[in-house]
Amino acid sequence: MDAVPAIVAAVSPAGAVVAVGLLCLAVASCVVAFLRPWSFTLWVIAAAATGLAFPDWFIGVGDFRFTSLFKPLLMLIMFCMGATLSVDDFRGVLRMPVAVAVGLVCQFTIMPLLGFAVATAFRFPSEVAAGIVLVGVAPSGLASNVMSYIARANVALSVTITAAASLLSPLLTPLLMSRLAGRMIEIDTLAMMLDIGQMVVIPIVTGLGFHHLSSTMRRWLEPALPPLSMAGIIAMTVLTVAVGRENLLDVGPLLCVACLVHNLGGYVLGYAASRLLGQDRLTSRTIAIEVGMQNSGLASGIAASLGKVPTLGLAPIIFGPLMNTSASVLANWWRNRPVHDG
Numbered sequence: 326m327d328a329v330p331a332i333v334a335a336v337s338p339a340g341a342v343v344a345v346g347l348l349c350l351a352v353a354s355c356v357v358a359f360l361r362p363w364s365f366t367l368w369v370i371a372a373a374a375t376g377l378a379f380p381d382w383f384i385g386v387g388d389f390r391f392t393s394l395f396k397p398l399l400m401l402i403m404f405c406m407g408a409t410l411s412v413d414d415f416r417g418v419l420r421m422p423v424a425v426a427v428g429l430v431c432q433f434t435i436m437p438l439l440g441f442a443v444a445t446a447f448r449f450p451s452e453v454a455a456g457i458v459l460v461g462v463a464p465s466g467l468a469s470n471v472m473s474y475i476a477r478a479n480v481a482l483s484v485t486i487t488a489a490a491s492l493l494s495p496l497l498t499p500l501l502m503s504r505l506a507g508r509m510i511e512i513d514t515l516a517m518m519l520d521i522g523q524m525v526v527i528p529i530v531t532g533l534g535f536h537h538l539s540s541t542m543r544r545w546l547e548p549a550l551p552p553l554s555m556a557g558i559i560a561m562t563v564l565t566v567a568v569g570r571e572n573l574l575d576v577g578p579l580l581c582v583a584c585l586v587h588n589l590g591g592y593v594l595g596y597a598a599s600r601l602l603g604q605d606r607l608t609s610r611t612i613a614i615e616v617g618m619q620n621s622g623l624a625s626g627i628a629a630s631l632g633k634v635p636t637l638g639l640a641p642i643i644f645g646p647l648m649n650t651s652a653s654v655l656a657n658w659w660r661n662r663p664v665h666d667g
Contacts, residue, residue: 340378347371362475362657365468365555366649372559373646376566383567391564395629398557399622400528403491405554406467407532408547410488421482427602428486428612433497435594435616436461440587441505447583452633455509456640457583459624462501463641464490466620467554468649476656477663478611486615491529494623495522510637520630525623558645561625565642569635577643584644588651591617606664618652621645 351371354360360367376383385391440461444454465487473483499517506512566573573580595616599609621641628638 340374344371344374344378347374363653365471366646366653368555368559369562369646369649372562373566373642376563377570377573380567380570383564392568392629392634394564395561395626395634396524398561399524399626402467402554402557402622403525403528404532404535405550405557406487406491407529408535408550410484410529410533411536412533421485424479424482424604424608424612425485425489427599427604427608428482428615429489429493431595431598431612431616432465432486432490433462433493433501435598436587436591436619437501437505439590439594443583443587443590444506444509447579449580449583450636451509452636453580453639455506456624456628456637457587458506458509459502459627459637460584460587460619460621460640460644462498462505463620463624463627464494464498465615465618466491466622468558468652469615469618472614472618472652472656473611475653476610476614476659478614478659479607480611482608482611483615486612488529490615491525491620494620495519495526498623498627510631510633517627517630520627521623524626524630558622561622562642562645565625565628565634565638569639569642571635573639573643580639580643581647584640584647585651588617588644588648591619592651592655610659610664614652614656617655618648619644621648 347367348371350360351364351367354364354367383391437458438461440458444457447454447457449457467487470480470483470487473480495518498521499512499514502517503512503514592613596609596613599612600606604612621644624641624644625634625638628634628636628641631637
């Protein structure tokens with residue numbers, strides 16, 4: 326870590342130029358047609374670059390630290406998810422139980438075990454390694470539904486798996502985290518269950534109620550929900566990068582490789598496992614996206630609730646931009662190669 330100040334001084338001017346350039350590209354993606362499918366990805370990458378180049382802007386004001394905004398931001402994102410769902414989305418479990426079951430089993434086995442294997446193989450400091458496992462035990466998020474839509478996969482299945490995995494996460498995420506990362510960091514399983522329930526289940530159920538009980542207000546607010554979710558994810562990205570900047574510069578390149586292996590491995594193993602379990606190609610594409618893409622925002626929120634954003638929160642915030650970039654490439658590749666089975 327002694328070399329970090331020298332590295333910071335060396336990269337700051339170039340980092341500022343790169344950050345400004347990426348911000349301009351992100352703004353352009355909102356109006357330029359061929360960039361529009363990449364808009365969310367470009368905004369997340371630009372947010373990470375901005376936090377890296379201008380960290381002092383995003384630490385806090387006076388005694389107020391911006392990391393205290395993590396939980397409200399995550400709850401806003403989860404509320405937006407719930408508000409876009411309906412009871413009919415949950416009936417998808419009854420309409421396609423085998424596909425949903427395969428997706429959930431793959432979600433809560435492949436990524437946790439792969440995350441543990443990657444964290445162990447790369448020999449990171451314990452809290453950084455635990456962050457990789459934390460990404461693995463998190464459920465999929467809203468971004469996977471967007472990518473399934475772009476890929477022309479089974480969007481109904483994607484939404485159903487995301488909703489079910491999110492509601493199961495207060496139970497399964499702490500148990501898996503305790504089992505796989507208990508030797509890396511101290512984990513209070515019950516406290517984590519309560520935290521995740523507060524950050525995930527309550528906002529989703531509230532959003533679901535809003536969807537059904539306030540039809541007039543919903544029609545007025547519904548167009549704003551996706552931008553609100555995106556803004557929340559972007560804000561969490563820039564804050565985490567700013568707070569964990571020194572650790573990120575120290576282990577960043579190797580951690581990027583580890584997160585990429587974790588992410589790409591999720592796509593490959595998710596698709597392969599789905600096919601081996603008898604699912605058609607369209608379903609397998611959907612499950613591959615659900616498995617490879619994790620709720621990095623939830624993982625960051627858990628890191629913040631434990632007071633370990635600069636270490637435990639590094640892997641989630643690196644995983645997010647990498648995940649969105651790789652998923653955009655994969656979704657557009659599959660979009661141009663449609664399948665007609667299933």
